[in-house]
Each structure stands twice: as C-alpha cells, then as structure tokens.
Amino acid sequence: MKLYSMDSKNCIGARMVSVLVLCMAAFASLASALRSDGPLRLDRRQAPNQMSITYPTAQTGSFNMTTFTIPIPLGDAYSLASPYNLILNHGLPGSVIPTGTFPLQIVVGYFYDIRQRVVLGLLPLQVQQLSVVEVYLPFIDVLGTGKPFRRSVSTYMDQLIPALVGGLSQLHNTQLAYFDPPHAAYKAAGGSTLSFQAGQGLVNSIDGPGLVSPVVQTVFERTTSSPISAAAFRAMLDQPYYTTAGSGCNTATLYYNYSNANPSFVRGEVQTYAPITSTNTDYQDAVGYTAATQWVSPSNLAACSSFA
Numbered sequence: 227m228k229l230y231s232m233d234s235k236n237c238i239g240a241r242m243v244s245v246l247v248l249c250m251a252a253f254a255s256l257a258s259a260l261r262s263d264g265p266l267r268l269d270r271r272q273a274p275n276q277m278s279i280t281y282p283t284a285q286t287g288s289f290n291m292t293t294f295t296i297p298i299p300l301g302d303a304y305s306l307a308s309p310y311n312l313i314l315n316h317g318l319p320g321s322v323i324p325t326g327t328f329p330l331q332i333v334v335g336y337f338y339d340i341r342q343r344v345v346l347g348l349l350p351l352q353v354q355q356l357s358v359v360e361v362y363l364p365f366i367d368v369l370g371t372g373k374p375f376r377r378s379v380s381t382y383m384d385q386l387i388p389a390l391v392g393g394l395s396q397l398h399n400t401q402l403a404y405f406d407p408p409h410a411a412y413k414a415a416g417g418s419t420l421s422f423q424a425g426q427g428l429v430n431s432i433d434g435p436g437l438v439s440p441v442v443q444t445v446f447e448r449t450t451s452s453p454i455s456a457a458a459f460r461a462m463l464d465q466p467y468y469t470t471a472g473s474g475c476n477t478a479t480l481y482y483n484y485s486n487a488n489p490s491f492v493r494g495e496v497q498t499y500a501p502i503t504s505t506n507t508d509y510q511d512a513v514g515y516t517a518a519t520q521w522v523s524p525s526n527l528a529a530c531s532s533f534a
C-alpha cells in the first residue's frame with residue numbers, strides 16, 4: 227500500500243481543482259459559442275410570437291417567409307388539382323404565367339416560437355424554431371363556385387416531431403429536409419443578394435461529401451416593383467387549403483401589420499427539383515414577396531364549405 231503525505235494530498239487536490247476549473251471554463255466557452263450561433267439567435271427581422279395570447283387554441287407563430295410564384299405545365303396543374311377544376315382566369319400577368327402554364331406557389335422561411343395549447347387532445351406544443359418549404363397549387367375550384375382554394379402539395383421541415391404532428395393533425399404531406407441556413411429565413415450571399423436552400427439525404431457536417439438531393443434553392447434580392455401586386459401575393463397566401471380531396475380544409479392567416487414586418491417584393495433565381503415539379507427546373511427571373519409575418523392557423527380541419 228502506498229502512503230501519501232498531507233502535502234501530496236494537497237497537491238493532488240489542487241490539481242483536481244485545476245482540472246475541474248479548466249473543464250468548467252471549456253464548457254462555459256462552448257456554451258457561449260452555442261448561445262451566440264445557435265437557433266435562439268433571431269434573424270434581424272424575426273419577431274416573437276405576438277398572436278398566441280389572442281388565439282390560445284390555434285396554432286400561432288412568427289413566420290419570416292418568402293413566397294415565389296412560378297409557372298408549371300398546365301397538364302401538371304390539372305393532375306395536382308384532380309378531381310377539382312382549375313380557375314384559369316386567375317388574373318396573374320402573362321409575363322409570369324405564360325399561356326399553357328399555371329401558377330405554383332413556393333413558400334420558404336423560418337418559424338419562431340410556434341405555440342398551440344393542446345395538440346391531438348393531449349399536450350401543449352411549443353416549437354422554438356422551424357425551417358420549412360411549403361408547396362401549394364392555388365386557384366382550385368373546390369366548391370364549384372369560383373372561390374379559389376389551394377392544395378397543399380408537400381411540406382418539408384427540419385424537425386421530426388413537428389413533421390409528425392403536422393402530418394397527423396393537418397394531413398400535410400410532410401417530409402424531413404436539411405436547410406441552409408439552418409436557423410434563419412435566408413442568409414447573405416454577397417452584396418444585396420440573399421439565399422435559401424433545402425435538400426434531403428445525409429449531410430456531412432464536418433468535411434467531405436454528403437449524400438444530399440436538393441429540393442429547392444433560391445438566390446434573390448429585394449426589388450421596389452413586381453408584375454404581381456402585394457395584394458395579389460397576399461390573397462394567394464390567404465386562400466383556404468386542403469391536402470387530400472374530401473379530407474377537409476383549413477386556413478393560414480398571415481398578419482403584416484407589425485413594425486418589424488418590412489414587406490418587400492423580391493426577384494431572383496429559383497431552382498426546383500422533382501418531385502416538387504415534375505422535372506428539375508431553373509426559373510432564372512422568378513418574382514416573389516417577403517415579410518416577417520405573424521401566423522395563425524386553426525388547430526383542426528373543417529368542412530371546405532365552411533370557407534365559402
């Protein structure tokens with residue numbers, strides 16, 4: 227048995243304290259780095275959820291979104307809308323939606339502080355942040371009255387639990403995806419240009435290649451004018467939506483009347499990949515609209531006729 231003197235014990239104890247202090251310092255440094263670059267850091271246009279107190283039973287959140295309206299072949303649109311008819315006199319300019327095509331709505335962005343008091347009759351939900359791509363086909367005559375609805379074609383999210391809840395409670399065709407930037411509505415891409423992209427697969431976050439199939443990517447900048455008016459963009463976003471014919475409908479209301487909303491037209495390049503569009507397509511002069519909105523959506527589907 228080896229015996230230690232009191233001085234030896236004190237020396238060992240001092241070394242242990244030093245090691246502990248160094249470990250704590252390293253952990254504090256790591257935590258500080260995570261706090262400065264992590265998902266809790268808000269984009270400069272990202273606001274807190276200001277709607278939950280008014281709509282406690284609905285799904286609410288802050289949604290910094292950018293939407294683009296792109297043309298797809300008319301035959302593809304008929305297939306997506308079936309069994310309903312398309313509203314062909316949608317009023318969008320031919321410079322954006324030429325003859326023989328129909329509008330498809332791509333919405334990309336970043337949710338912050340999503341809340342719902344009860345989900346599926348069980349527990350309250352709060353999601354701190356969520357990156358999404360939402361694909362809609364607007365101007366569908368669901369009721370046969372000419373009132374426009376839109377079909378939720380597909381939704382991509384960066385988290386599993388919101389994807390599962392969305393698929394169960396709202397019947398979205400929801401899939402997991404990776405996003406760049408991971409926790410923001412977009413990122414700087416040089417000068418006044420911004421970018422956003424999403425893909426599916428295996429991402430190598432350290433170095434070397436990954437196995438990722440792109441879903442959608444865009445490079446764009448703000449503009450002062452657009453062939454599609456702000457009112458027309460907002461009206462398309464306000465159309466009631468459904469996912470599967472006969473399963474019910476819902477709405478997603480966006481509010482732009484907050485000081486940080488900063489709405490603007492955008493223009494740039496949008497690249498879509500199958501299955502979002504039937505073929506991989508490069509839209510080099512796409513027009514869109516961006517705003518840091520407040521988002522409210524009822525927690526349950528309703529009969530589509532209730533939105534007449």
